[in-house]
Amino acid sequence: MPKLTxxxxxxxxxxxxxxLEAAKFLGxxxxxxxxxxxxxxxxxxxxxxxxxxxxxxxxxxSACTLLAEEGMVVQTHSKRVERARQLLLELYVAxxxxxxxxxxxxxxxxxxxxxxxxxxxxxxxxGKCVRMxxxxxxxxxxxxxxxxxxxxxxxxxxxxxxxxxxxxxCMYVCPVCELRCQGAQAETTLCSGCINFSPACLNYHDHAMxxxxxxxxxxxxxxxxxxxxxxxEKPKPPDLSAARLDAGPHVGx
Amino acid sequence: MTKLRSIQELEALxxxxxxxxxxxxxxxxxxxxxxxxxxxADDVMKACREALERRGLAGxxxxxxxxxxxxCEKGPVMLVWPEGVFYNHVTAHDAADIVASLADxxxxxxxxxxxxxxxxxxxxxxxDVPFYARQHxxxxxxxxxxxxxxxxxxxxxxxxxxxxxxxxxxxxxxxxESVKRSGLRGRGGAGFFTGRKxxxxxxxxxxxxxxxxxxxxxxxxxFMDRSLLEGNPHSVLEGMIIGAYAMGASEGFIYVxxxxxxAVERLRVAIAQAEEHGLLGDEILGAGLNFSxxxxxxxxxxxxxxxxxxxxxxxxxxxxxxxxPPFPAEGGLWGKPTCINNxxxxxxxxxxxxxxxxxxxxxxxxxxxxxxxFALVGKINNTGLVEVPMGITLREMIYGIGGGIPEGKQLKxxxxxxxxxxxxxxxxxxxxxxxxALTEAGSMMGSGGMVVMDEDSCMVDVARYFMEFLEEESCGxxxxxREGLRRLHEIxxxxxxxxxxEEDLDLLQExxxxxxxxxxxxxxxxxxxxxxxxxxxxxxxxxAHVREKxxxxxxxxxxxxxxxxxxxxxxCGACVRVCSSTAILGEKKEAHTIDDARCTKCGxxxxxxxPKAVLVx
Numbered sequence: 001m002p003k004l005t006x007x008x009x010x011x012x013x014x015x016x017x018x019x020l021e022a023a024k025f026l027g028x029x030x031x032x033x034x035x036x037x038x039x040x041x042x043x044x045x046x047x048x049x050x051x052x053x054x055x056x057x058x059x060x061x062s063a064c065t066l067l068a069e070e071g072m073v074v075q076t077h078s079k080r081v082e083r084a085r086q087l088l089l090e091l092y093v094a095x096x097x098x099x100x101x102x103x104x105x106x107x108x109x110x111x112x113x114x115x116x117x118x119x120x121x122x123x124x125x126x127g128k129c130v131r132m133x134x135x136x137x138x139x140x141x142x143x144x145x146x147x148x149x150x151x152x153x154x155x156x157x158x159x160x161x162x163x164x165x166x167x168x169x170c171m172y173v174c175p176v177c178e179l180r181c182q183g184a185q186a187e188t189t190l191c192s193g194c195i196n197f198s199p200a201c202l203n204y205h206d207h208a209m210x211x212x213x214x215x216x217x218x219x220x221x222x223x224x225x226x227x228x229x230x231x232x233e234k235p236k237p238p239d240l241s242a243a244r245l246d247a248g249p250h251v252g253x
Numbered sequence: 254m255t256k257l258r259s260i261q262e263l264e265a266l267x268x269x270x271x272x273x274x275x276x277x278x279x280x281x282x283x284x285x286x287x288x289x290x291x292x293x294a295d296d297v298m299k300a301c302r303e304a305l306e307r308r309g310l311a312g313x314x315x316x317x318x319x320x321x322x323x324x325c326e327k328g329p330v331m332l333v334w335p336e337g338v339f340y341n342h343v344t345a346h347d348a349a350d351i352v353a354s355l356a357d358x359x360x361x362x363x364x365x366x367x368x369x370x371x372x373x374x375x376x377x378x379x380x381d382v383p384f385y386a387r388q389h390x391x392x393x394x395x396x397x398x399x400x401x402x403x404x405x406x407x408x409x410x411x412x413x414x415x416x417x418x419x420x421x422x423x424x425x426x427x428x429x430e431s432v433k434r435s436g437l438r439g440r441g442g443a444g445f446f447t448g449r450k451x452x453x454x455x456x457x458x459x460x461x462x463x464x465x466x467x468x469x470x471x472x473x474x475x476f477m478d479r480s481l482l483e484g485n486p487h488s489v490l491e492g493m494i495i496g497a498y499a500m501g502a503s504e505g506f507i508y509v510x511x512x513x514x515x516a517v518e519r520l521r522v523a524i525a526q527a528e529e530h531g532l533l534g535d536e537i538l539g540a541g542l543n544f545s546x547x548x549x550x551x552x553x554x555x556x557x558x559x560x561x562x563x564x565x566x567x568x569x570x571x572x573x574x575x576x577x578p579p580f581p582a583e584g585g586l587w588g589k590p591t592c593i594n595n596x597x598x599x600x601x602x603x604x605x606x607x608x609x610x611x612x613x614x615x616x617x618x619x620x621x622x623x624x625x626x627f628a629l630v631g632k633i634n635n636t637g638l639v640e641v642p643m644g645i646t647l648r649e650m651i652y653g654i655g656g657g658i659p660e661g662k663q664l665k666x667x668x669x670x671x672x673x674x675x676x677x678x679x680x681x682x683x684x685x686x687x688x689x690a691l692t693e694a695g696s697m698m699g700s701g702g703m704v705v706m707d708e709d710s711c712m713v714d715v716a717r718y719f720m721e722f723l724e725e726e727s728c729g730x731x732x733x734x735r736e737g738l739r740r741l742h743e744i745x746x747x748x749x750x751x752x753x754x755e756e757d758l759d760l761l762q763e764x765x766x767x768x769x770x771x772x773x774x775x776x777x778x779x780x781x782x783x784x785x786x787x788x789x790x791x792x793x794x795x796x797a798h799v800r801e802k803x804x805x806x807x808x809x810x811x812x813x814x815x816x817x818x819x820x821x822x823x824x825c826g827a828c829v830r831v832c833s834s835t836a837i838l839g840e841k842k843e844a845h846t847i848d849d850a851r852c853t854k855c856g857x858x859x860x861x862x863x864p865k866a867v868l869v870x
Contacts, residue, residue, distance in 0.1 A: 043576055044731050044732060045732050046733045046772070059770075061578075084767055087763055087766075087767035091732070091733075115756060116760075125729065125730075125735070144729075146729075148724060148726065148727040148728065148735065149725070149739050151729030
């Protein structure tokens with residue numbers, strides 16, 4: 001039972017527990033993008049990095065792949081970690097500005113400007129779709145190919161695989177394309193499109209549609225804003241006709 | 254050849270072989286490393302063989318193709334033993350004279366001797382050539398003497414004596430202790446104390462353990478490992494056998510990049526010979542050690558030089574690294590305890606066993622012991638492989654051994670450690686070569702690449718070059734490295750094209766910091782080094798590119814113009830003939846002009862212009 005210290009709290013965990021799991025158990029929230037409790041840890045998004053060791057001999061390691069060890073000293077929200085996360089998120093927003101998940105993560109980390117050119121990509125290569133397909137759907141129809149900037153998720157040899165049952169699990173689990181922001185203005189990276197929508201929470205609707213905390217809309221224009229925008233009419237539902245419903249891994253390219 | 258079944262049999266064979274030819278009789282050693290081969294060493298060998306036959310000396314004078322001697326600038330290189338006479342720039346036409354000089358009284362062929370530019374005098378022996386005199390050749394000591402395809406040669410210079418000593422008189426724990434005491438640090442770049450790594454592997458209670466030699470050498474411009482593998486492959490095998498004994502491994506792998514066909518070939522031959530002689534396989538020298546080595550070729554990825562990616566590659570998986578901890582010493586190849594070390598590290602082991610850990614520790618600085626091999630390249634007079642004691646200053650390396658900068662130009666920076674290392678400015682020339690000193694200065698020791706840059710090198714362009722390389726070679730798994738390097742490259746490229754913005758400099762600094770802090774493996778963690786070190790020491794060059802859209806070194810093509818001085822131009826038309834973009838116009842005997850719109854800044858006209866009328870602005 002390794003004993004480790006997270007944010008000054010000493011805790012005993014079972015052998016084989018990751019630092020992410022240990023932190024969660026203690027109620028410490030660590031942001032993740034490529035992690036899912038049902039999938040093997042991958043460590044690609046780097047958002048869950050935590051500071052391990054005592055400065056100056058400490059380094060940042062991804063908590064999801066790090067096994068808790070006896071005597072480990074972890075800080076999940078040090079200045080160094082927070083600054084790294086902010087810069088990472090700035091890069092994430094610049095890569096996929098249309099992703100609501102990323103926009104929300106960014107705003108919850110206090111990101112207010114993006115200095116990099118937006119790329120409007122569909123994939124952050126978190127590997128959730130690949131792992132979902134292989135581990136949960138037992139199909140393994142898609143995978144990573146090529147190296148570096150050319151790396152992408154494809155069917156083997158770009159041919160639709162016959163083990164793909166079109167179950168849609170890959171789309172379901174994708175953190176970038178699934179919750180696609182409907183009001184994106186591509187010219188600005190932090191689009192604030194959410195301001196033009198009413199928040200999707202119970203204050204406005206019969207059923208809560210927002211499970212994020214806080215939603216940018218709520219922060220900028222909703223009940224959490226000191227001077228919320230007054231709405232005179234109920235907002236129209238978003239026009240989905242132009243949205244790509246087949247978004248996800250680039251099938252049949 | 255029958256297997257050597259005991260240490261006594263090995264010693265008997267060694268005695269029967271006698272002293273190496275070079276000490277006893279005459280021997281011509283022609284460097285047949287990749288570099289000299291490219292300059293015609295094979296023709297020299299053939300011509301020498303024919304000349305010896307013609308004079309009936311084929312039985313009396315030995316002719317050997319050896320490994321890289323190191324003074325690559327002066328290749329093809331030849332050594333004449335036993336005197337140790339050093340000939341440079343040897344061609345096939347010189348063979349007759351060389352053989353004649355040996356047959357008729359040993360007067361050396363003067364025109365082939367090295368001329369010291371400082372004194373103007375010809376130097377007779379290799380050890381007196383300034384390039385060599387200041388070196389301390391330990392790992393490369395035998396490269397000028399032995400034929401790498403002959404295990405007999407290796408025996409003659411004491412090969413496998415360390416294995417015999419270890420198997421007969423030392424316990425595995427004592428071997429590890431010896432390596433620890435020597436202070437040897439990993440020569441692959443990170444400089445982790447080898448003895449400590451060996452100790453961790455040794456202590457693992459596992460049935461199966463593995464030894465790996467990392468011969469992937471991916472740094473552009475680095476060829477130290479290649480030359481060691483081509484010139485003395487047995488030294489690496491010997492080190493691995495000793496390691497297997499010390500740590501309890503029964504299988505070893507040498508992961509060599511496929512782009513080194515000669516090294517692969519020499520290794521195959523060496524492994525086969527060692528097996529034939531019972532130095533690899535079961536019951537090595539009858540002393541109970543079972544150890545075999547397999548050769549695995551790489552497939553063209555720089556990232557596979559990273560230990561966990563290399564292991565993945567051997568396992569047949571995609572060469573992508575994984576986060577460490579856990580380290581390979583505890584869980585490596587197929588999950589078993591694995592000791593992975595660089596070529597030079599393995600080759601250092603027999604030296605430590607034979608000459609003693611204390612002898613090894615007497616060389617170098619307090620924390621960086623032994624010798625280090627560098628590939629000295631770039632804007633330097635004496636290009637080649639250099640082996641020096643740790644602690645030698647950069648000044649000594651560049652001016653003492655390297656012979657200074659060609660054309661008397663000013664030194665600007667030294668890039669050490671390949672794409673993972675940083676640039677050290679000329680102001681820090683008295684920095685000792687030592688792991689800690691280099692890291693503090695913003696660079697790192699790396700595997701031994703040392704690129705010299707002069708006043709005509711643009712440091713922003715250097716950063717751009719490395720970012721381009723690293724972006725291409727990134728495995729792409731983790732976001733920080735993949736996207737971060739892409740952006741860093743993009744921004745630096747924009748700066749070299751005159752589209753840099755003031756905010757870019759701080760952005761590069763912050764983004765670079767983030768990539769270094771959050772990347773999953775060593776490639777990403779060190780990738781920002783070339784950029785961050787040039788920003789630190791050459792910020793003025795970046796500012797000139799950004800604020801004035803000017804490249805001070807006149808390298809960045811979009812920021813320079815080629816112009817012909819109408820006064821100096823004599824209208825000879827030599828430039829028109831070499832211009833591949835037909836950008837130069839002019840009548841015979843009249844001043845020519847360059848059309849900037851068509852000019853690609855290739856520099857051909859600059860090279861051929863006799864009156865030096867082509868100006869770069």
